[in-house]
Amino acid sequence: MSEVFATRRTRLRERCAAVGNAAALVSRPANVRYLCGETRPGAVLLLGPTEDVLLRPAARAAEPAPARPEDDLPVRELTEPHGDPAVAAADLAAAAGAARLAVEEHHLTVDRHRALRSAAPRLDLADLGCAVEQQRIVKDDDEIAALRIAAEIADQALGELLESILVGRTERHLALELERRLVDHGADGPTFATSVGTGPHSGRLGHLPTDRRVEEGDFLTVCLGAGYRGYRCEVGRTFVIGTSPADWQIELYDVVFAAQRAGREALAPGTAYREVDRASRQVLAAAGCDATLGARVGHGVGLENDEDPRLAPEAMGKLDARVPVTVEPGVHLPGRGGVRIDDTLVVRPEADGGPELLTITTKELLAL
């Protein structure tokens, strides 16, 4: 891992140097983790001017720090219980002769920014912007490997649930069982509140489980996220409970399935983000049920649940190869329920076989 992190830091340093920033301070937790594997809350990374240093807040107790992948980055641990590692980093940069330090103005609060200014008044604070987030969009092999494992775990947990008896159990219990299975299979844990919606709750985006019990004839929508080594994959499926789905259920399922497939098939290097959204949205609109789709059809995943790119009507930019995204259209009919289908895929060129589907649970309409 040491080389992977060093390579990522070198790319960022080159990018900073290109705009005249000899030193940069990375404070956003997912960005710090990306650049050096550190997960302790509050840790920051100083890049340059002479060397890179990881600065950690004082430990809460005499406890070992969370394990960090091997890396030869120097580490400084603050001793003062309330010391801000970002302030210590600004000190260090100034002492090392930096004239200018780029900071993450979208993450630092006004208070902390002021503290940096007063700690190092001669340091010119610039804005690093979302340089690290942009670098994170295209994933390297290690990252995609972690996402594949996260997807496998999510698929396993979901598959096992489907083999158990569902009728009569509450949404809360099903969600907790899924979360337990994720952990059993080696996930860091669920990466967002597992969504289980039955009957009239089915198909709702981000529905939080209630005490409603699964009944014969219900749609059942499940959406779960699994984390593995920090990388977050999600999968969502809708099933029907009982021997045979009603006609309206089959029709609605077919529409959402077609919309999701259209989105998946639109994934290719060079495709505009908004085109993926449009591909799904058009299918729903043709069936007269686009109003409930929401603001976007999918989004990037990685160290966060919800990264760039946004696959939305107003999004600017084009897909690259090696970008993992979700495609997750859904329709919810108030009072009746609905369907959501959510996959995580990695964008690949046609020559490599097109988009790589990470979440392989079947998308047939299963009657359970």
Place this chain on the structure above:
Amino acid sequence: MSEVFATRRTRLRERCAAVGNAAALVSRPANVRYLCGETRPGAVLLLGPTEDVLLRPAARAAEPAPARPEDDLPVRELTEPHGDPAVAAADLAAAAGAARLAVEEHHLTVDRHRALRSAAPRLDLADLGCAVEQQRIVKDDDEIAALRIAAEIADQALGELLESILVGRTERHLALELERRLVDHGADGPTFATSVGTGPHSGRLGHLPTDRRVEEGDFLTVCLGAGYRGYRCEVGRTFVIGTSPADWQIELYDVVFAAQRAGREALAPGTAYREVDRASRQVLAAAGCDATLGARVGHGVGLENDEDPRLAPEAMGKLDARVPVTVEPGVHLPGRGGVRIDDTLVVRPEADGGPELLTITTKELLAL
């Protein structure tokens, strides 16, 4: 609830007016919830100058907003998918003729603060500081009632676990079972990652569950948090597994128990925060095991896990009546394990019977 929120807002408005701020923008989520019950992520509250308004971001999809307790506060929902409610609030304040708007500089990022400035360039942005957090330290009846229920739920979950067979089960499974039981008994959910430490892991602050199984002769430390209507209570206990504890276990337990009792007994209106810490720390120091206590012996609880006050050596300030705090000393001996005991109590005057213990699970050393 309507009156409770209105009263809280009036107190804050008076406090703002006293320092010359006719309008204030509250953006920190726990503060927004405290002042109007709103829980949608990204919602902000504008106080004054002419009326108070809750501003919500655009809904992600055609979904109902999370339920909010009854309140006659006007609500504005943004329609633009990426609109920042804080910017809309600054607009509104400027349009209503405010010259000055106090904002939470410890919460707003540099980027958002800049966006506010450019949206309303004639508005003078001041700092609200931690005015809402300070107001939140002393709890009202509704808040203490919610904390009592949260404590009851945590006690119930813990009590049920103790009745089950523990030997052979992993820390992860015990933690997940506790979390399931919290939800079964009506909690919003666990309020932090439930900590279960067995054998050499016992007594570690914030230990994250592993696959280690409970063995005969182990110490078992459990620390869990339950949320009820947003209010967060925590309880931590240490048990011994098997028929009879070893001598070192009894001795260590007695020391931590005495330290925890000393901290609890120090809780009274007018006592300095640091005195509570000192009361516990002295007991541990006399036994030669203060080095592993960590930075503080306890902290406030409420809408967040870890609120003011800090019960720590360097903390400034004195306890008031109706302040709920934890008292949670622990000792961890590397390679052997240790003991933590954690209660949530509400500070009360002597005349009212002294501190009110919310978490009533026994603190005898149980051999399970």
